[in-house]
Amino acid sequence: MIEIKNIRKTFGDRTVIEDVSAVMQPGQCNLIIGTSGSGKTVLMKCMVGLFYPDGGNVIYNGKDFTNMKNDEKTEVRKEIGMLFQGSALFDSLTVEQNVMFPLNMFTKNSYRDNLKRVNEVLDKVNLSDTNKKYPAEISGGMKKRVGIARAIVLNPKYLFCDEPNSGLDPQTSMVIDRLIRDITQEYQITTVVNTHDMNSVMENGDYIIYMYDGRKEWEGNKKEIIFSKSQRLNDFIFASEFLKDAKDMRMLEETGKISNERNMARLTDEGAPTLVPPPDEE
Numbered sequence: 142m143i144e145i146k147n148i149r150k151t152f153g154d155r156t157v158i159e160d161v162s163a164v165m166q167p168g169q170c171n172l173i174i175g176t177s178g179s180g181k182t183v184l185m186k187c188m189v190g191l192f193y194p195d196g197g198n199v200i201y202n203g204k205d206f207t208n209m210k211n212d213e214k215t216e217v218r219k220e221i222g223m224l225f226q227g228s229a230l231f232d233s234l235t236v237e238q239n240v241m242f243p244l245n246m247f248t249k250n251s252y253r254d255n256l257k258r259v260n261e262v263l264d265k266v267n268l269s270d271t272n273k274k275y276p277a278e279i280s281g282g283m284k285k286r287v288g289i290a291r292a293i294v295l296n297p298k299y300l301f302c303d304e305p306n307s308g309l310d311p312q313t314s315m316v317i318d319r320l321i322r323d324i325t326q327e328y329q330i331t332t333v334v335n336t337h338d339m340n341s342v343m344e345n346g347d348y349i350i351y352m353y354d355g356r357k358e359w360e361g362n363k364k365e366i367i368f369s370k371s372q373r374l375n376d377f378i379f380a381s382e383f384l385k386d387a388k389d390m391r392m393l394e395e396t397g398k399i400s401n402e403r404n405m406a407r408l409t410d411e412g413a414p415t416l417v418p419p420p421d422e423e
């Protein structure tokens with residue numbers, strides 16, 4: 142579990158994160174959503190220790206990471222995997238070398254053991270035959286998968302993914318989302334994902350915080366987001382007319398109104414074909 146309490150981050154005299162608190166559970170995809178510049182990446186960097194927050198605490202499994210000594214922080218960092226915005230692979234290293242990098246850095250395992258582990262995670266992300274390829278030789282979706290393989294190679298308890306879908310087509314995005322979801326559930330990882338992808342929200346939003354101008358404007362899950370009364374959130378997530386209609390449909394489905402309305406239509410529109418069988422008592 143990760144808890145963040147009253148996180149604040151400033152750059153110079155500009156506050157970019159203001160008093161953000163949240164609780165993120167294991168086995169769940171915890172999403173941070175919001176428009177470009179709303180503070181998603183800065184918040185994530187505060188959480189993993191790449192930025193030091195000016196106020197508040199980040200707590201990993203009950204331990205206050207923010208105020209830990211450096212050697213204690215290193216221990217927690219070993220349990221954190223991160224997929225950076227844009228994958229951040231080393232261009233001069235092969236796929237195999239990229240994925241092996243954290244193992245070489247944090248373990249004293251033999252090359253043979255490391256290679257076995259690398260092959261396991263490459264298999265997990267469906268990239269078994271790409272060991273010797275360089276990042277320039279593989280597609281954007283494959284790069285993301287290599288990034289995920291590298292992020293999970295040390296069996297992390299916590300997985301952070303910054304915009305895992307950016308630059309991918311909708312189908313490949315879904316493959317990545319499902320992969321993140323499966324890994325999260327299988328290994329009971331506390332996963333945190335920054336996204337502005339509507340599909341990811343609806344597929345993977347076990348817990349969602351919506352950031353607006355550095356503040357947490359809303360929190361909830363993928364079902365609750367349908368009923369959100371926050372105008373800003375609705376304008377952001379259901380931006381197009383098509384998505385507004387989809388939201389209305391989902392709302393109707395969720396509240397069971399569709400079947401009621403069909404029944405009403407059947408009762409009031411005599412002779413019209415009925416989609417819903419008549420109730421027993423009729």
Ligand SMILES: Nc1ncnc2c1ncn2[C@@H]1O[C@H](COP(=O)(O)OP(=O)(O)OP(=O)(O)O)[C@@H](O)[C@H]1O
Binds near residue numbers: 152157181183
């Ligand atoms: N190192 C930095 N120094 C100064 N300001 C920064 C720094 N990093 C980010 N910011 C500012 O903090 C704000 C939030 O940036 P952040 O990168 O967190 O946005 P984001 O929500 O991740 O956006 P995007 O969806 O485009 O990735 C922005 O106004 C940005 O200019």
Ligand SMILES: [Mg+2]
Binds near residue numbers: 181183303335
């Ligand atoms: Mg960002």
